[in-house]
Amino acid sequence: MNALKKAGNATNRFAKNWASFVIRYKWPVFIGTILLAFGLASQGKMEFDGDYHVFFSESNPELEAFDALQEKYTKDDNVILVLSPSNGDVFTRENLIAIEELTAEAWNTPYSSRVDAITNFQHTRADGDDLYVDDLSYETSLKTEAEIKEIRVTALKEPLLVNRIINEAGSVTAVNITVRLPGLDSAAEIPEVTKFTRDMIAAFKEKNPQFEVHSSGLVPLNTAFFESSQRDLMLTMVMLLIVIVTTLILTRSFFSTISTLVVVLFSIISAVGFVGIMGIKLTPPSAVFPTMVLTLAVADSIHILITMLQKMRKDGLGKKEALVESMRLNFMPVLITSLTTVIGFLTMNFGEVPPFWDLGNITAFGMTMAFLYSTTTLPALMAIFPVKVRQRDVEKEQKIGWYTKLGYFVSRQPARLTLISFTIIAVLAYMATRNVFNDEFINYFDETVDFRTDTDYISNNLTGIYNIEYSIGSGESGGINNPEYLQKLNEFEDWLNEQPEVVHVNAFSEVARRVNRSMHGDETAYYRVPDNRQEAAQFLLLYELSLPFGLDLNNQINVDKSETRVTVTIENISSAEMIAFSKRGEQWLKDNAPEAMQSLGVSPTLMFSKLGFRQAESMFKGNVFAIVLITLVLILALRSLRLGLLSIIPNVTPVLVGFGIWALYKGQINTGMVIVFGMTLGIIVDDTVHFMSKFLRARRELGYDARQAVVYAFETVGKALVTTTVVLLAGFAVLSTSSFALNSYMARITVIIITAALIIDFILLPSLLILISKKSEAVDEVKELQPQIQLNK
Known part of the structure; x- marks a missing residue:
């Protein structure tokens, strides 16, 4: 206990000394951070890459197979x-x-x-x-x-x-x-x-x-990716306006709003500098980093500002004293939440989608700089600005606030609220398992995008846009003229045409049938593949010599005429159905064709279909790593093994609740949503850390029992948690308007998860904190808390 107390005292001393240093040297600190921010910004260079290939890592097996097929043909x-x-x-x-x-x-x-x-x-x-x-x-x-x-x-x-x-x-x-x-x-x-x-x-x-x-087509698809990146970048301006208005309303302080705005702008331009230094080209997923950084960076500033203003309004402290006390109370929670957010975003590197690696790395750097600016630029500015607040009168102060009432409500019935919470969470966690993956790249865009509406029209009125390709080998040079090969290729073409999903099949066997018929006086009886190899070779040579430039068979036949390309156009079907169809084709070749003709199905469509599944598998390891690492950080930060382990519940359950509600709303998960667990894990820890840190401060410094400490935590941090949640919801709500589904769906479910996190941290977390505390420390009647609630806020 003494060791824990010494560690806590050391942290408090550092935070107070740091705040005093920043306030004393406010102008040099402010100028120094300006030079740092603009120095990084000077290296910024934002270029866009709209090629769909960027969604696949170089080691992606589907991409390797598709590139190999294209090298054989065109x-x-x-x-x-x-x-x-x-x-x-x-x-x-x-x-x-x-x-x-x-x-x-x-x-x-x-x-x-x-x-x-x-x-x-x-x-x-x-x-x-x-x-x-x-x-x-x-x-x-x-x-x-x-x-x-x-x-x-x-x-x-x-x-x-x-x-x-x-x-x-x-x-x-x-x-x-x-x-x-x-x-x-x-x-x-x-x-x-x-x-x-x-x-x-x-x-x-x-x-x-x-x-x-x-x-x-693929070029308009790439264009849609490119233009979506640019549109989503413009969402930053909308979010910036929302942050300004929200911060002004909730803090009721013009100078606090200006200081917050400076911090988030410095964080964003620093992140832009990181993009240029690292040579990152922006894509639709990574182009939303300014909105991400802006939204998340506000949280650090809000906690420091609201505590400072509370100390000035309620406790009558001067500006300098209130700022030092706010830094003392919030330095460690802000550090921990920034660290856990960085960890959460860095787990994106475990995935299979490079654009999300970029998003995670850029945002992690931006959040690191946001912590730096919120503990330097922010207090320096607040020390410079002539901040004045009106103290609350005694009558208003005696009235029990909403957050205090909520604290009473929870502390009266922790067991009942815990049971109800776990029941609801269990039901929604089960519903979360009902979500299915579906990565149809056409549905990456909403109906405001021309590519989406045009593609839907084409699919409904002419042909499918999705396809799968097989390179069917003969096992020998010139073997495509072998009658046995042609016959088996013809059988495969017929089998494909019988499948309900198939719209069209383009195979060399159709060319062979047509030329054979023409060479026999266009008699219908000869509309079949040739049964003589020499004859087939002669017909093919004569046909190729008759074709004009640009319309040859290089897109269907490889150079040494040992393989031909079969392109199967299919209806717009789900990812799982696409993968299943490809496997059916591969299995037919294994069961009915010689080994040389066996082939894997490949195409960009199939690559996107498998991407979500690959992303989920790889991100599972990243999510486990994030949970373990963040829990260890909290154990050390809270200086309590029991509370550190307890934090897993309010940190993980919001994600389960979010995906459960999503199952009722949509029921489909795309590649962009797979990263949500790790990303939001780092974000929602914010609420948990701040609530538990205030709970522990009441227990360790003020000597409160568990129920008193819960009420104290609600009074001191409740407003800040609601404020930061509102800002986060606003940011991700703006992002949810993106025309790019990987971003909009990710933002929508994040809104659900962040909302669930606040509710869980206001209902389940305090209930659990009371229940795991020693019974001897609890008071029997909540009314005994009332005389003490105004002590040492």
Whole structure:
């Protein structure tokens, strides 16, 4: 006990000496922190990276498999333009002319390597022993009505077109632009492609107002990521205004508001400097760091300011004395809450998503600087400013406040409140297990984003955006002409088409069937894969020689003709269903094809589907580490093993409650929400530490019993906890308006968790503190507390 007391006295002496030092040298301290903040800010450089690849670490196995597939064939970054004529018929002369012109213009897209449309589809026909391969519709202005009708019939019977480039009704069509981005500077390359396509669409619509145009694809996806980052960065200004208003209302002090504003601005610009020093490129998840830092940095200042103002208003202390006493009371709790918040954010590095590593590291640095500024800049400014408050009169002071009443309420019935609390928590913890992962990247954006609405339209009216790809090997050079290989590939294509999720299958076996038919006088009986290897090889060579530049088979066949690419377009399905479908395809190949043909399904869609599961698995270790480390910190800080272990309950249960309520609200968890446990664990410890520190101060310094100490804690820290919670809720509520679901969903559940944390710290925590205290120390009647509640606040 003596050791604990000495440690406590040492902490108090340090805090008082530190506060006295800052107040005495207020101007040098203030100028020094200005130089530090702006020195860091001078290194700041905020660049954005919208490439979806940033969501995957270099060691991600799905990314490695997808990159390997693209090396064998061609990269398939694309922009798909979907055209819907007002008359509901693509196959009119006017509409086909417009599509033909747009297709020609699309070839001018920066980095374009291929353009696919109905007009330039390579249609095969035979004339004796000759094979002719031509655009399905060229020089459309010269076509007769009969020829246009024939084009319609041909297009709507072509498996490679229907549900991919044209819908079954012939009312909607697409122009698909494949681009090969150099990858040297995605921040410049993607906007370059986006600007060109947007200008092209605008010009096309001006000339052809009868068309409605929607765009999607991987390039628009990257653009949506890029633009979401910039939009979310602007939320900081909204949050800054909210912080100013909230702090002014709750502290009722203009100078306190100014001081808080300086602290959060210094913290943010320091974090910006860290971004530049570390060379971090911002992404939608990491771009919200200013809002995060701003929201969290306010909490440190609020606790110091409210205690100071209370001492001046209620106890009649002078400004300097009140500031020193506030620093003495809050230095250690602020240090501990800052440390635990930093630990919580650093656990993001355990995850699988690099943008969240950046968010965690930037915010952790920002919070470290926020602690520094709140214990230097803040008291220095408050010492400089002419802060004056009006003391409360005796009659008002004698009235029992709301927080005191709440303290009485809890202290009267700790056992009952504990039982009720644990019952509710248990029910919601069970509900939390009912949440399921779903990482559909289309749903990363809400319906205010054009990419989302355009993609939904395309999925409902033409083709799916999700796909899975298999690279089917033959085991030998030139083996794709082996009739056995072709037959098995044909069977796999047929099996895929039978699956209910499948919208379209693009496989080399379809090309082989079509060319075989054309080389046999277009007789329907020959619409099958060739049964002679030499014949198949000759047909393929003749077909490839007939294809124009840019429309070859390099996107389907590898260089030595030992493998072909099967692309399966599927409906918009959940992550779990996507993974299950991919495994079904892999299993079919294992059960029905030779070993050389067995392949893993890969695609960006599948990578995103698996990302949430990988993130959850990796973050589990990080969360366990955070719980253990934070608990150890609290044991040392509170100087009590029992209370340190007890703190696990109010620190962990809000997360269980939050995910339980989320199960009732939404029931789906995405990658962004997986980080919430570690992130909020560091945040909600704030309430626990401040409440328990005031409880212990009442016990150790004032000699109160457990129930008196609970009432004391409510009176001294209740308002500060409510104030910081309101600010946190405001910050995350602003962030919840983000159009990017990984951010908005994370913010929404954080709002729930922070609210639950305050309730638990006001109901369950004090009840537990009373129950675990020695019975001999408790008073029998709560009314005995009343004469003592005004002592030594």
